[in-house]
Amino acid sequence: MLMFDRKNKDLRRMEGKKLNIDTVMTVLCFVLLIIVAICPVGMIVYNACWDTTTNTLDLAMFKEVLLQKENIGAMKNTIVIGFMTTLIATLIGVFFAWLLGRSDIPMKGTMRWLFKIPFMIPPFLGAMAWDIMFSARGGYVNRWFMSTFGLEKPPFNVNTVIGIIIVEAIYMFPFVYNQVVAALERMDPTLEESARIAGAKQMYVITRITLPLVVPAISSGMLLVLITSLANYGIPSMLGFSAKIYTLPTRITERMEAANGSFIGIRQATILSILLIIVVGIALIMQNRLLNVGRYDIIKGKSMRPTLIKLRKAKYPLLIFSMLFLVIVVLAPLAMIIITSFLKAYGLPIRLENFSLKNYHEIFFRNNTVATAAKNSLFLGFSAGFICLFLGVMLSFVIYKVKPKGRGLLEFMAVLPYSLPGTVLAIGCILAWSGAFKINLYNTIWIILIAYAARYLSYTLKSCSASLQQVHPSLEEASRMCGASRLQSLTDVTMPLIKPAMISSFFLVFLPAMRELTTSVLLVGPKSKTLGVTIYQYRAGGHISTASALAVVTIAIIMICNAVIGQIVKDRKGI
C-alpha cells in the first residue's frame, strides 16, 4: 500500500514553494494584453496631448479641432444618426419580436430565417446595394419611378442623413429583435396568464405586463444599436461621402487619409478619436449600468407552452405587411447586388442584353484581385481566430479558475479594444506599430492581424468564460477522485467540455474578420488588401459592377462558413 508519492506537489503548493503553470499563464496574459490593448490606446492619448516636435504638452489643438465647422457638423450628424437609428430600430425590433414571440402569425420559421440574413451580409455591402437602388444620381429604383410616372426629379435620395438613418436602422434592428425575442421566450407565461385571470383584456396585458417586463431586454438592445451606430463606418461612408455628409468615424478616416503622414493631420485625427471615444464611452457606461440593475427575474418555472395570442382578423394583413417588409429590406438589396454584378457596366438599363460574366472574369482572371484579397482575408480570419481563441481560453482560465490578484484589470484590458470604435483602434495600431517601439509593421498584413486580434478578443473571452463558468468544480474534482492529476483533469474534462464554445468562438472571430472594413481600410498596404477593402476601393473608383461581383463572392464565402458553423454547433455534445 505504500505506492503513493509522498513528496507531492499539493503540500508544497500549500506551503507556497512552487512556481507553477498558473503563475506563468497569469504573467503571460498581462504581457500580451499590454501589447495588444494598452499600447495603441496609450499612443492615441500621447499623440493627442503631446507635441513631439517641440516635446511639450499641447492642449490648444483640442480647441482648434473642436471648433472646426466640419468637425462640429460631423459630431452633430453622429449624434442625430445614432439616436434616430436607435429609435427606429427599436420600434421595428420590438414589433417583430412580439409578433414572432407571442402571436400566432404563420410562417414564423421563414421569418426567423430571414432575420438572420442582415447578420450575414456586411452592412457596408447592404449600404452599397441601397445606394445602387435609391441614389439620387441614377439609382435604379429612382429611374424606374421617373420613367414610369414621368417624374422630373428622383423621388428618393438615400445619400442624406435620413437615408443613412433608415439603412442603419434596417441593419441594426435585429439586435433589438434578438434580445427581446429571447426575453419573451424565457418569460414565465403564467405572468401573463395571471393577469388574464385577474380580468385584464389582451391589450392591457401587452402594454402593462408584457412590455414592462421586457424593458431591460429592449434597453440593452437599444444601447447595442446606439453604440454600433455611433462607431459605424461602413454605412455613412458608402452613403455619405458623395454628398459630403460626415460622421465622426468617417471624418477621422478622411482626416487620416488627407493627412498623408503629416504630423498635424495625425494629431487632428487622434483628437477626433478621443472625442469619439468619449461619445461611445458614455453609451457604454449607460449599458453597463443597465446590465447591472433592473434585471427582473422572469425566467419560467415550469416548462409550458406559452399561450399564443390570436391575431384573428389582423393575422393576414400583418403577415403580408411583415413579409413585404422583410423582402424589401432583406432580399431586395441582395438581389440588386447580384443583378448589378452581371451588368456590363453600372448605369446600363437592366435588360438581358446588358448581362455578361465580364465582371467575374475581371476579378477572377484579369487582375487576380479575388485571389489576393481572399487569400489575405482567409489568412487574417484564420489567424485572428486562432490567436483570439488561444488568448481567450487562457484568459478565461486565468480569470475564472486561477483567480489572481488584478483579474479585474485583466478583464478590463481584454474588453478595452472592443469598446473602441474600429477607426480609433486602427489609428492606435498605426501609431504604436510604425516604429514607435522600434517595430515597424505599417503596410504589412501583420498590423491588421494585431488590430483584429485586439478587436475580437472579447468575443472569444466572453464565449469561453461563460462556458468555463458552467463547468462546475465538482466535475473536475470528480475526475481527481478517479485518479486524474490536475493537468489530466484539465485535458480530460475541462477542455472537452468547453470545446463547443471554443469552436463557436473561433467562428465568432473568423466571420466578422472575413468582412471587416472599418479597421482595415486604414491599415491596408498595397499587398495586404482584404476583401472588404477591395470592394470598397472598386466602388470608390467607380467600378460599381465589379465591386458587386466581388461582393457576391464575399457573401457566398460567408454563407458557406455560416452553414458549416451551423452543422458544427448542431451536433455538439456536452454543455
Added chain:
Amino acid sequence: MNKIELKNIKLSYGSNVIINDFSIDISEGEIIGIVGPSGCGKTTLMRALCGLKNPDQGEIYVNGIPYFSKAQHVNIPPENRNIGIVFQDYAVWPHLTVEENVAYPLKKRKKPTAEIKESVHHALTQVSMLGYEKYMPSQLSGGQQQRVAIARALTSSKDIIIMDEPITNLDAKLREGMLVEIRLMQQRLGSTIIYVTHDQEAALQLCDRVVIMDNKGNISQIGTDEDIIGNPANRFVFKFIGVSNFIPVCKKKDGYYLHLDNDYLYSKSEPKGWIEGEAEMGIRPMDIIFDPKGLVEAVITQGVFLGDMYNYFITIGDREYRVQRSTLDSLDGHDYKVGEKIHVSFLNEKYYPTEAE
C-alpha cells in the same frame, strides 16, 4: 481493510472556522451517516477526507496509513487516495457516455482493457444500469445519472465511498428505492460508506451509525438509530431530528407541573430523566397520548387526516402544541372533533435546561 480515522481535524476558510475539532473512527464495512443542518461543515469535512481541501490541523489515516499529516509532511493528492465519491449534483461528465464515465477511473489507473470491461460491467450491474452503456448523460433521468455517478465511484474504489447528499435531487419514491440499493450494494461489496446528508430520516433508515453535527461544526452525538431516537444527547439533537414540542415544567411539593399560564399537574411521581432547576420537557407529537386517565386537560383546536397519521393541534393553558396519532390508534372508533376537551398523558419525554429560542 477500510478503516478511516480522522483525528482532531480543524478546517477554516480564512478566519471563518468551519470545523473546530473533529475526531472519529470509522470501522470497516460500516455505513456511517454525517448529519447536520446545512452549513454545518459536513461537506467541507468530506472534501478534506478526499484531499480537495487541506485541513489547518489534524491527521487523516486510512487503514493506518497517513493520508494527511502536517507533522509527518504527508498529503496524498486526491487522485492517489482511492476514495470514491458521489457528488450531490452527480458530476457525471456530460461529454462522455455512461460507459466512458464509469471506465474513466480504471483508465487513469492504467488497468488492462479486459479488466476495465469487466469492472464496468460489474459496476453497472450493481446499480442496475446495464444496457445504458452507450447513452449520453443528457439522455438519462436524474435518478439514472445518480446511478452512473455511483457506478463511477464504485470503479474508482470499492473500499471507501463518500456520498454527499446523493438523493436530495430525486423525488420521494425514487429516494426510498435508492436507499435500498445503497444498502444492498454495501452488503455485496463490504465497502465502507460515508453518507452525508441533512435529511435525518434517510440517515436513520440507512446508516449503521449516525454522527449529528451542530451549526458550529461540533459533533453533538454519535450513535445508532436507537441511541439517537431513544437518548438524544442534548436539546439540539432532540430538536434537529424531528418535530418537537417544548413545554416548561416545574416541581412543587405535591408533584410535577407544566409551567404555563397556570401550573398544571401532570405527574405525581418523579418522571424519568428529571433535572432540577429551570427546565423544559421535550416531547414528540407522537408521544402525547389521548388518554382519559391523563392528568392534563387540553382542547383540540385543529385536526387533519394525513393518511399515515392524524395531525392535531391541542391547547394546554394558553399554548398550542402539536400531537400526532397513528392511523392504527385512530381505529379505536373515537372521532375526535375540534373544540373537544380531552385528557392527555406523556410518554418518553426528555428534560432539558430552559434555552432561549
Added chain:
Amino acid sequence: MAEERTIQIELKHVTKRFTTKTLGEVTAVNDFNLKVYEGECFSILGPSGCGKSTTLRMIAGFEDLSEGEIYLSGEPVSIKKKNLYVPPEDRGLGMVFQAFAVWPHMNVYKNVALPLKVAKVPKEEIKPRVMKALKHCSLDGLEKVYPSDLSGGQQQRIALARAIVINPKILLLDEPLSNLDPKLRETMRFEIKKLQQEFNFTIIFVTHDQSEAMALSDRMMVMDMGNIQQVGTPTELYNKPINKFVHSFLGQSNFTQVIAENGKVCVKGCTTPLPVEAPKNMSGEILLATRPNTIEINHSDGYKAKVIKRVFLTDFSQYLVDLGGGQIIRIQTPHRNIFRQGDDCYVKFPSPMWYEKGEEDDAERAKRMVI
C-alpha cells in the same frame, strides 16, 4: 339527509387531445364528468404528466376543449359543439400558480390592486379592499415593497391576495405550495384553509403531494394517464382505494401475494391462514394490500411472523417482518412495543384490501424490502 347543494363547477364529457411530433395524438384528459359543490375544497391529485394541470387550465380557459362542456356557477363557459368559449378574463376566477407569477415591476399594493382596477371598481373602494386582502394574507405593512425583495412564501401570499381580492366564487390553485420549503408549505396550507372557511370559496387544488391534498380537501380525485381513477373524501380514498394505483399513490403500501381458497387466506407458500376475513368475490392468487401504519404488531396475538429488521425513525419504529414464503411487509408503529431483530412477533390486519394480482415482478419487489 339529502341536502341540496349548489353545483359550482361542472365538467361534462371533457376531453383534451394534443398532437405532438414524437408521440402523435395524446389524450391528456379522457371524458371527464365531474361536479364540484359550492364551498367545497376539491383536490386533483396525480403523478406528473397525468393531465391534472391541463384539466385546471381548461377550467380557467387557457386551453380549448377537444370535446365536452364546462359550466361555472351554472353558466356555460366552454361548449365545444357550439364553439362557445368565454376568455379567462371574463370567467371571474381567482388563480394561484406554481411559480407565483407575481409581477416583478409592480409593488405589492399594485399587484393586488390590478384585478380591481381592470374590473373598474370605484377608486375609493380599491384601497380598503386591497388592504383587507393583504391583511388576510399577513402582508400588511409590505404594500410598497417589490416582490423581488420578498421570500418565496411572501410572494406566494401576494399571489393569493391577488386571487382573493375580487372575492371570486371559485379559486383555482395550481401546485401553489410545491416551490416552498416543507415548513412554509404547512403554514400556507393552514392559511389557505382558514381563508376558505372565512370566504366560502369553492377551491380546486391541483397537486402531486398526497398529504397536502388530504389535509386540505373535502373531496379529492386521483387521476392517472388522463383518466379519473377515483373520487371521494380523503378517508374514503385512503381506506378504500378502488385499485392498486390509488392504493400505492396515497401513502405507503404493502402488497402481499396470497392465496384465497375456501374462505381462508394464506400467504403464498405457507399454510397457516391469516387472521382476516376472506374477500367475497375473489379467489386464487390475489394481492393483500395493507398500509404499514395500520398493521397491529404485538407479542402474543395474531399471525406469527419474524422481525428481520428494525429502524428507529423519529415518529415511528419501522419493522420489516417476514410473513413466510419470502413475503416481507413493512410495519410502522409508534415507539411503544419494541421488538428486536430476529424476534418473533404477531401481526393483525384490521383493514385489509384485496386486488387482482398484477404483472409486478416478484424479485424486484422483494428487493425493495431489504432495508
